[in-house]
Amino acid sequence: MTSYFPRHGDHRYRVSHYDLKLRYRVSANRLEGAARLSVAAAEPLDVLELDFGPLRVSGVTVDGSAVRHTHRDGKLRLALPRTLTADATVDATVEVRYAGNPRPVRSAWGGLGWEELTDGALVASQPIGAPSWFPCNDRPSDKASYRIEVTADSPYHVVANGVLTGKRRAAGATTWVHEQAEPMASYLASVQIGRYRLDDADGTRLACPAHLATRARHDFGRQGQMMALFSELFGPYPFTGYTVVVADDDLDIPVEAQGMSIFGRNHVDGGRTFERLVAHELAHQWFGNSLTVACWQDIWLQEGFAAYAEWLWSEASGGPSADELAERWRRRLAMLPQDFVLADPGPALLFDDRVYKRGALTVHAVRRALGDGVFFPVLRAWTAGHRHGNVTTGSFAEHVARHAARPVGPLLSAWLYDRPLP
Structure with a gap:
């Protein structure tokens, strides 16, 4: 299968752990970093290619020894001091030191990755923005643990993936240390820097500017109920927080x-106008973050299930039922061009709303075919069996077929591989 992003990622090796030490000056948009990667080869390697954007590299070592390197066209190429063999028990430690003014990676969907805000910074990398701020093997099937240490001016709060394991202040700056033990794809690694106030409620945490706190607490106030519902329907929440x-x-x-x-401040109005998006993003913790697609062709497995979670929340919270929403969206999609295959929409349509909604309709079609008594146990078995791993359309179809009382191949084939809407 052809890769949607052939210049990103390398299947010849994997990274088991990233240790990122960053210092960011908000006023200058200046990032200094040292990235330490634990690398294991899948085949003999004399040269290692990392995905990395236009930040200036000041030095590279492998197992403590300086190595020759070139850095251009989004690739950092290292001449390894020894051949890495295909032995998963032996890692090489690669360290890259770098600095510069980070900027997003250009894409058909705008800038991706590290983005300077009016007063702070955010990272939003899906699908290829991770190299904007650290050297990586930028493919969703290479998941690793992370330690992310960020030093910023003390008025700013830093949020990163995983658990906050350390915080220290010195000379007007504060260092924040987060550790993400569960495997994570590079595009999901994130740092958020801003003048945030933190609130904890119902097992979730809210970081927002103080002037938005009252409205935000209301708009995100039902996340605890969402968490309980999704944990019941999808299985236990897959992360620590x-x-x-x-x-x-x-x-x-x-x-x-x-x-x-x-979320942006424009998603907070005190009236829960965007609550379906709150449900959507929470559902991604199961579908996208724990169960991550092995290749971008299968993005419907993330976005379709997250869109369907919106319908499940609506059903559970007194809104239209999933049946009603499915009928509504099928009518809408029937009026739009039938010019893509859900299981391989192509990079231009990767984030097309038709992929999201046809994906949700596919999930609903499976639910109706199996019945709730079978569908939800099958869904929980799917998330449990692939927890913190990678998934494909083929593995999902096989999983459903194993549990169905009657053949579902024709139904899945029509929704996933035929262009006309079933």
Whole structure:
């Protein structure tokens, strides 16, 4: 299968752990970093290629020894001091030191990755923005643990993936240390920096500017109920915690990171106008972050399930039922061009709303075919069996077929591989 982003990622090696030490000066948009990667080869390697953006590299070592390197066209190429063999028990430690003014990676969907805010910074990398701020193997099937240490001016609060394990202040700056033990794809690694106030409620955390706190507490006030519902329907929440960050800037859309979601101030109005998006981003913790697609062709497995979670929340909270919403959206999609295959929409349509909604309709079609008594146990078995791993359309179809009382192949084939809407 052809990669949607052939210049990103390398299947010849994997990274088991990233240790990122960063210092960021908000006023200058200046990032200094040292990234330490634990690398294991899948085949013999004499040269290692990392995805990395236009920040200036000042030095590279492998197992403590300086090595020759070149850095251009989004690739940092290292001449390894020894051949790495395909032995998963032996890692090489690669360290890259770098600095510069970070900027997003250009894409068909605008800038991706590290983005300077009016007063702070955010990271939103899906699908190829991670190299904007650290060297990585930028493919969703290479998941690793992370330690992210960020030093910023003390008025600013830093939120990153995982658990806050350390915080120290010195000379007007504060260092924040977060550790993400569960495997994470590079595009889900995130740092949020702003003048945030933190509130904890119902097992979730809210980080937002003080002037938005009252409205934000109301708009995100039912997340505890959502968490309980999704844990019942999808299985246990897959991470240690969950944080919602509200940036003090307008954002086109909310985005998820592992254990975190990021909204703009324009998504907070005190009236829960955007609550379906709150449900959508929370659901991504199961579908996208714990169960991550192995390749971008299968994005419906993330976005379709997250869109369907919106319908499940509506059903449970007194809104239209999933049946009603499915009928409504099928009528709408029937009026639009039938020009893509859900299981391989192509990079231009990766984030097309038709992928999201046809994906949700596919999930609903499976639910109706199996019945609730079978469908939800099958869904929980799906999330449990692939927890913190990678998934494909093929593995999902096989999983459903194993549990169905009657053949579902023709139904799945029509929804996933036929262009006309079933």
